[in-house]
Amino acid sequence: MSPKHSNKSDVHPVIKLLYDKTFRSIMYQVLVFGGVFLLGWYLVSNTMANLERQNIATGFGFLEREAAFGISESLIHYTPESNYGRALLVGITNTLKVSATGVILATILGTFIGIMTVSKNWLLRFIGLGYIETFRNIPILLQLIFWYAVINRGLPGVRDALSPLPNVFLSNRGLYLPVMADHPAWSWVGIGFIVGIIGAFLLRKWSLKRLEATGQIFPHLSVGIAVIFAVPFLVWLLFGAPTAMNAPSLQGFNMRGGIRMTPEFTALLLGLTLYTTTYIAEVVRSGILSVSRGQTEAATSLGLRYSWVMRLIILPQALRVIIPPMTNQYLNLTKNSSLAVAIGYPDLVSISNTTMNQTGQAVEAVAIFMTVYLSISLSISYFMNWYNKRMALVER
Amino acid sequence: MTTISERLMPVQSSVTKRSWRWMRDNLFSTPLNTLISLVCIYIIWNVVGGLISWAIVNASFIPGKDACAEITGACWGYVHANWRFLMFGTFPPAEYWRPFVAIMMLTGGMLLTMNRTFWTKWLPVVWIIGFIAVYYILAGGVFGLTPVRTGLWGGLTLTLVLAVVGIAFAAPLALILALGRRSEMPLVKVICVVFIEVFRGVPLISVLFMASVMFPLFLPTGVSVDVLLRAQVGIIVFQAAYLAEVFRGGMQAIPSGQYEAADSLGLTYWQKMGKIILPQALRLVIPPTMSTFISLFKDTSLVVIIGLFDLLAATRAAVNNPEWRPHYIEGYVFIALIYFCFCFFMSRYSLYLDRSLKKATSH
Numbered sequence: 001m002s003p004k005h006s007n008k009s010d011v012h013p014v015i016k017l018l019y020d021k022t023f024r025s026i027m028y029q030v031l032v033f034g035g036v037f038l039l040g041w042y043l044v045s046n047t048m049a050n051l052e053r054q055n056i057a058t059g060f061g062f063l064e065r066e067a068a069f070g071i072s073e074s075l076i077h078y079t080p081e082s083n084y085g086r087a088l089l090v091g092i093t094n095t096l097k098v099s100a101t102g103v104i105l106a107t108i109l110g111t112f113i114g115i116m117t118v119s120k121n122w123l124l125r126f127i128g129l130g131y132i133e134t135f136r137n138i139p140i141l142l143q144l145i146f147w148y149a150v151i152n153r154g155l156p157g158v159r160d161a162l163s164p165l166p167n168v169f170l171s172n173r174g175l176y177l178p179v180m181a182d183h184p185a186w187s188w189v190g191i192g193f194i195v196g197i198i199g200a201f202l203l204r205k206w207s208l209k210r211l212e213a214t215g216q217i218f219p220h221l222s223v224g225i226a227v228i229f230a231v232p233f234l235v236w237l238l239f240g241a242p243t244a245m246n247a248p249s250l251q252g253f254n255m256r257g258g259i260r261m262t263p264e265f266t267a268l269l270l271g272l273t274l275y276t277t278t279y280i281a282e283v284v285r286s287g288i289l290s291v292s293r294g295q296t297e298a299a300t301s302l303g304l305r306y307s308w309v310m311r312l313i314i315l316p317q318a319l320r321v322i323i324p325p326m327t328n329q330y331l332n333l334t335k336n337s338s339l340a341v342a343i344g345y346p347d348l349v350s351i352s353n354t355t356m357n358q359t360g361q362a363v364e365a366v367a368i369f370m371t372v373y374l375s376i377s378l379s380i381s382y383f384m385n386w387y388n389k390r391m392a393l394v395e396r
Numbered sequence: 397m398t399t400i401s402e403r404l405m406p407v408q409s410s411v412t413k414r415s416w417r418w419m420r421d422n423l424f425s426t427p428l429n430t431l432i433s434l435v436c437i438y439i440i441w442n443v444v445g446g447l448i449s450w451a452i453v454n455a456s457f458i459p460g461k462d463a464c465a466e467i468t469g470a471c472w473g474y475v476h477a478n479w480r481f482l483m484f485g486t487f488p489p490a491e492y493w494r495p496f497v498a499i500m501m502l503t504g505g506m507l508l509t510m511n512r513t514f515w516t517k518w519l520p521v522v523w524i525i526g527f528i529a530v531y532y533i534l535a536g537g538v539f540g541l542t543p544v545r546t547g548l549w550g551g552l553t554l555t556l557v558l559a560v561v562g563i564a565f566a567a568p569l570a571l572i573l574a575l576g577r578r579s580e581m582p583l584v585k586v587i588c589v590v591f592i593e594v595f596r597g598v599p600l601i602s603v604l605f606m607a608s609v610m611f612p613l614f615l616p617t618g619v620s621v622d623v624l625l626r627a628q629v630g631i632i633v634f635q636a637a638y639l640a641e642v643f644r645g646g647m648q649a650i651p652s653g654q655y656e657a658a659d660s661l662g663l664t665y666w667q668k669m670g671k672i673i674l675p676q677a678l679r680l681v682i683p684p685t686m687s688t689f690i691s692l693f694k695d696t697s698l699v700v701i702i703g704l705f706d707l708l709a710a711t712r713a714a715v716n717n718p719e720w721r722p723h724y725i726e727g728y729v730f731i732a733l734i735y736f737c738f739c740f741f742m743s744r745y746s747l748y749l750d751r752s753l754k755k756a757t758s759h
Contacts, residue, residue, distance in 0.1 A: 032587065033584075036587055047614055049617070120429075121432055121433060123432075126440070136739075137739035138694075138732045139735055141697045141698055141701075142735065146728040336599070356609065373597060373598045
């Protein structure tokens with residue numbers, strides 16, 4: 001041993017401890033955690049002191065008090081006499097309503113445009129890419145404000161409403177759509193639809209089992225789809241096939257009948273759909289491009305039919321790439337729906353905003369809507385992790 | 397089919413002949429394809445034609461509102477009448493040169509930073525000096541400049557300040573968060589994970605509400621922080637959470653052999669990260685990083701909801717002015733074009749950078 005080395009063991013134990021890897025790691029962690037804890041404690045104590053000084057109530061007792069403000073549209077029963085808790089619940093349902101509709105429309109349109117951008121036809125590709133580049137490079141808030149202004153100022157009054165399709169009316173009071181007239185049959189048709197889906201699922205299970213046992217092929221997909229539609233159709237026939245429509249029509253100064261989508265809802269839905277569509281189209285496009293050409297060629301050379309190649313080879317591989325970013329986009333759409341506050345659609349954030357202006361309980365109101373969004377996000381990402389684990393390629 | 401006909405194509409065939417052949421192979425190869433092409437041409441003709449006739453052919457380019465009485469197209473006199481307001485917002489008109497210099501410095505700085513020859517260790521120093529200079533040019537109070545409170549900053553100036561400062565501070569914060577999330581120290585990791593997941597799980601608007609409504613309650617009595625600064629910090633932490641996940645993705649993609657090799661050379665943690673891992677990881681994630689920056693740029697428009705006077709708010713005020721009220725479409729289309737130009741330019745730059753760095757590193 002050289003003298004230099006022997007010196008090293010003589011160093012002061014404190015210094016030695018400072019160079020110890022585990023000790024340093026623990027020290028860093030204690031420092032960081034202590035810093036964060038002290039900061040949090042400082043902020044909380046300041047907040048408590050400020051709230052006390054300004055005589056702002058704390059706690060969630062305000063949820064029981066009368067809200068005393070009107071909400072322009074609501075899926076559940078609500079009057080200004082209802083309490084704040086119910087008002088916030090209206091906000092949540094309105095957020096979910098616009099998000100769910102937007103997700104469905106954006107998925108359909110996005111898939112369509114995504115496929116357009118991988119087409120062999122140059123013009124089709126041009127339209128798809130042009131759409132994507134235009135709408136994704138303009139802030140969503142600007143689009144929402146623009147569509148709201150167009151509906152509010154650009155469209156004619158209800159008496160000269162535009163009618164792009166029969167029984168569909170577009171005016172500055174919103175969009176009026178026809179619906180089927182009330183009839184007990186319709187709820188049974190809905191139940192029939194669910195029964196059909198369960199039936200198709202059981203059919204698939206049975207046919208796969210039989211395939212493994214006997215090797216006989218049963219066309220479970222086409223028969224399954226037929227079952228899904230046939231069951232509600234039969235239910236509809238059983239109830240005497242009601243066809244009465246509840247169509248909107250002009251009576252006096254207003255539209256009667258049908259369902260009305262308010263200008264706020266229409267603008268929000270339009271903006272969110274057109275914006276999110278661009279992202280979904282990109283997701284679909286990259287999913288399709290991720291499956292290499294060799295896969296198609298190999299499957300075709302095995303003699304598989306085109307529909308089988310798609311269903312058994314291409315789609316399962318493309319979906320593995322598509323679904324995680326797709327759920328991300330759904331989450332983004334839900335989060336972007338909070339911009340409703342800028343155009344006056346009564347979503348969760350905008351009702352929380354009113355609540356906090358009336359009660360002064362900003363901390364609780366912000367905490368409530370952050371918790372709602374956070375729980376939606378975390379439950380979806382939990383589901384995503386589960387899905388990814390299930391779908392992950394099992395490599396040897 | 398396409399490739400065969402291209403291969404058989406005589407070299408000396410004329411341009412018209414070649415374009416005919418291209419059209420036959422790409423647009424009119426089958427009856428269905430022909431039908432699709434015709435529908436596409438019809439749509440493009442209507443949309444592009446409609447836009448051109450609205451924005452150019454039938455439009456009025458004469459300053460002043462009276463020129464627009466007779467026309468059916470756009471009234472670009474709006475831009476002439478309002479551009480100063482859109483650029484500088486409510487800044488005192490006598491001092492308009494100051495936000496102008498600030499815009500020039502910020503865009504100029506961005507353009508210079510895009511050039512890779514300036515990527516040295518001095519760049520951050522120059523930027524910090526630049527930010528201090530921009531702040532004093534806008535806020536005044538030194539060298540005889542009249543003080544202008546931040547509440548009067550507005551228009552494109554404010555949008556650019558929020559975006560550029562946001563990008564400059566979100567990136568380093570995101571790097572720290574990403575390193576923390578990859579750290580082997582459990583407590584540091586937990587703090588970073590909670591921070592990232594919370595900010596990624598809520599909408600930006602709630603972070604801005606927190607900054608504008610709740611934050612004053614967090615501070616001791618008598619201490620107040622400017623609302624612009626609060627919104628800026630909100631934007632920075634929100635986007636840093638997203639960016640941290642992008643950076644983490646890059647670090648995860650680096651094979652563990654790289655980490656092990658660095659360890660076996662006896663490099664310290666910071667040497668290993670700074671010289672081996674990060675240069676490779678960050679290069680991998682240029683496209684998603686740039687799209688986070690583009691989101692940040694677009695999301696600065698949300699500050700209008702908490703009452704700051706950015707480009708969108710200025711437009712809203714301009715088109716609600718009774719004089720220009722009928723021309724709201726021109727107003728929104730004009731700023732849509734401004735946002736589009738910035739975002740499109742950024743996305744093209746990201747493609748260029750990605751390609752040129754790949755070329756530089758491939759042997």
